[in-house]
Amino acid sequence: MPAISLPADLTTRPLRPSDTYAVWEVIAAQEKHDIGSVEIEEADLVAEWQRPSYDLAGSSIAVLDDDRIVAYAELMGGDRYDAAVLPSHRGRGIGTWLAAWIRDLARSRGSQVVGMPVPEGSDGDRLLTELGYFVRWTSWVLRLPQGATIEERPLPEGYALREATEADHEQAWHVIEDAFLEWSDREKSTFEDFAAEVWQRPGFEPWHLQVVTGPDGRIAGASFSTIAEEGRETYVAKIAVHREHRNRGLAQSLLVAAFGTGREHGAVSSCLSTDSRTGALSLYEKVGMVPDSVWVHRATNL
Template sequence: MSAISRPSLSPGLTIRPLTLDDAAALTELIAEQERHDLGRADIEEADLLGDWQRPSHDLATSSLGVLDGQRIVGYVEHVDVERYDAAVLPSYRGRGIGTWLATWVQDLARSRGATILGMPVPEASAGDRLLTALGYGVRWTSWVLRLPEGATVASRPLPDGYALRVATPADHEQVWTVVEDAFLEWSARERATIEDFGAQVWGRPGSEPWNLQVVTGPDGAVVGVAHAWNTPDADTYVAKLAVARAHRSRGLAQALLVAAFGEGRARGATSSSLSTDSRTGARTLYEHAGMRTESTWVHRAVSLS
């Protein structure tokens, strides 16, 4: 697809790269967009800081904020080679900000060698309609699933020789290997370095030991991983769930879910959630465990060639 002509920003709006000091303001911007589009806000400041502290990420050259005075009203960030994130305050929509940001990040990604670029947006949202109009197609679909309040995932005993416990620093390299191996079975990207991975997992701001649990196999090696935390609105969110290929179909994922949700409830959570997408084939597993779809997202992408 040929490059889109970038429109001019409305008079009075200014632009600059984002900084770490913008984390709180940007969290509120994204939260306001989520509340408008989805009826609830799931973003946390730790989500941004975990991404931004990856050694490979340079916020100064990979992001741009649009400001009205001192207030950030829109932003875009080139997160990975083929992925970006963006948001515009609902009250500032219709001024061409989203189109301007999309063209800016396309130019940036193209200069870095990317041939395709996309981002996730809630299905049928303003963002979905904008990207459709800009020629973006659906690359895959994802869902946020939630366990109804008061419901539990049925317990399933681990097979003989397997054990579930909280991860220790000595497990970190094995955790990284198990999760990356599993995710790269369906995700077309480069393997994350252990340093980038750790920044978003055990190095995530506010991380507690219970957030990272593992299942070990008969030989003591890590073969399953769950990374979860409690959100400010009392939800246990499972960010990563992975089982090594040779150890699947033995109930390990279900045991990890039970453990993660249980630890979260013991610390005050009243609901539990996670997300999955059409590339993984895991949605049925979660539905069989009693989880229900809360929202649907589409990852829309555009060719940069």
């Protein structure tokens, strides 16, 4: 891939924890331009950046026009990165430069492949296609139409659904992470990193983390949801059922509970995301959810 330099009037520096709002503005502007809505929340950045294992300064770069952040990139893990460029600053080679910067950083850390999600057909999708990136998987943001509900499914005998307590945190971590690792090729998040993104996330309330317990009293399934301040939407960020307790309707019960509790707290819509690795798209469509946007995870071998 040809070398490229940033325009001479732009400068760079590592990101700082105090940059969350400025970076949120860049991502929000990009999402609004690309898909017509804003999915990101500043709290998402705060939660990710406060993970104890994450070296923000060593894994990120901000591109500045004077003192304003107009683009950024960060290597979130061994093979996953995020990046965004303000629509007003596109067409100047910034995205191409950031992609090269990420490739060099990932390669220096021993990664064999690196990629990021982009809206299908967006400027970012076209850029990465031109750079030779391939699609590793496809993901969808699905929404429950306003006013619609998911039909409740009674829990099997011996099962119970409730808000998680602090005593449930470790079990919830194991259930969710172990389930995700059945299809996700990555290391298991530490308990401390999981905590930073769940109950230590800004605005966390007890109802955001709900669990289903089995006949033995142990956690059989769990869901973590948030509620956006803008648009008042419930977003189910994580939902999982232990493999020994599947095919009993537990996931549907957790969804009903998350969306229903969100409505009680002012949400007027509900959404979640899934990708082709999970095979769950048809399950969510069967309960009435509708794909709202399509994303592709484009990657390149290093």
